[in-house]
Amino acid sequence: MILAGGVGSRMKSPELPKQFLKVGNEPILVKTVRNFTDFGSFRAGVICCPVDWIEYTKAMLLEYGFSQDEIYVIPGGKNRNSSVQNGCKFLIDKYNVTDDDIVLTHDAVRPFINSTIIKDNISATKEFGAANTVMPVYDSVIRTSTGDFLTEHLPRKELYRVQTPQTFHLKELENVINSLSDSELETYTDVASVFSDRGFRVRLVEGSDNNIKLTTPFDMAVAQTIVSNLP
Numbered sequence: 001m002i003l004a005g006g007v008g009s010r011m012k013s014p015e016l017p018k019q020f021l022k023v024g025n026e027p028i029l030v031k032t033v034r035n036f037t038d039f040g041s042f043r044a045g046v047i048c049c050p051v052d053w054i055e056y057t058k059a060m061l062l063e064y065g066f067s068q069d070e071i072y073v074i075p076g077g078k079n080r081n082s083s084v085q086n087g088c089k090f091l092i093d094k095y096n097v098t099d100d101d102i103v104l105t106h107d108a109v110r111p112f113i114n115s116t117i118i119k120d121n122i123s124a125t126k127e128f129g130a131a132n133t134v135m136p137v138y139d140s141v142i143r144t145s146t147g148d149f150l151t152e153h154l155p156r157k158e159l160y161r162v163q164t165p166q167t168f169h170l171k172e173l174e175n176v177i178n179s180l181s182d183s184e185l186e187t188y189t190d191v192a193s194v195f196s197d198r199g200f201r202v203r204l205v206e207g208s209d210n211n212i213k214l215t216t217p218f219d220m221a222v223a224q225t226i227v228s229n230l231p
Helices: 028-037 051-063 080-094 115-128 170-178 182-187 191-197 217-229
Strands: 045-049 071-075 102-107 130-136 141-143 152-154 160-169 203-206
Touching: 028 045, 028 051, 028 102, 028 115, 045 051, 045 080, 051 071, 071 080, 080 102, 080 170, 080 182, 080 191, 102 115, 102 170, 115 130, 115 160, 115 203, 130 191, 160 170, 160 191, 170 191
Parallel strands: 045 071, 130 203
Antiparallel strands: 102 160, 130 160, 141 152
16 A cells, blocks of 8 residues: 655645655656555555546556556545545455455655565564564654744654564554544554554564655655665
8 A cells, every 4th residue: 555645745746746746757646656566576556646646647657668457546534544445445345355464654855765674564464463673763852842942852762763564464454544533544654653652562673775755856866866776
């Protein structure tokens, strides 16, 4: 499940949402999808994108060699979690889903996801029930309650940066995401936190420094460097 519902205001690209900008010779979204289709073990793929960009997304996927019965494009929601709701409903309505079926949820603008991370997410979910891709924090981290003065120094060894995929059993994901109130749908920034708060164990899986989220023009410059150095 590729979450492509954002418009990318921080990217300062007024004409195109950031997932459609090119890195190297392909749009970011195409690179992201290709890393999953190349993995070769998925029954279905679904992209949750802004309603006004559905036809554009479908045409772009066809242009870059994906068939419409390989990757489905559906409307995203007004926030990340409602997009996940839409994706779950689509997959469960379309397929004969069992309790064992697993779904990976991934940011559309993380185009450098690799097969090791995908494989480790699937294995961890099979064994523990849910998985969250993370990386250690290397900088010292502080908390401030005012924005002006240091309030608390946080123990770096206990802190991790969250990446995606976040991976779950599909039926369980649908039950959990549908349990959220409207305010919770707005305030939770990732589904793994919802699972943890609902009492589920979420296994941490190591990500990659390359698995960056392309949010700002600086991130795009970094991405162009990564592409230029890929074999």
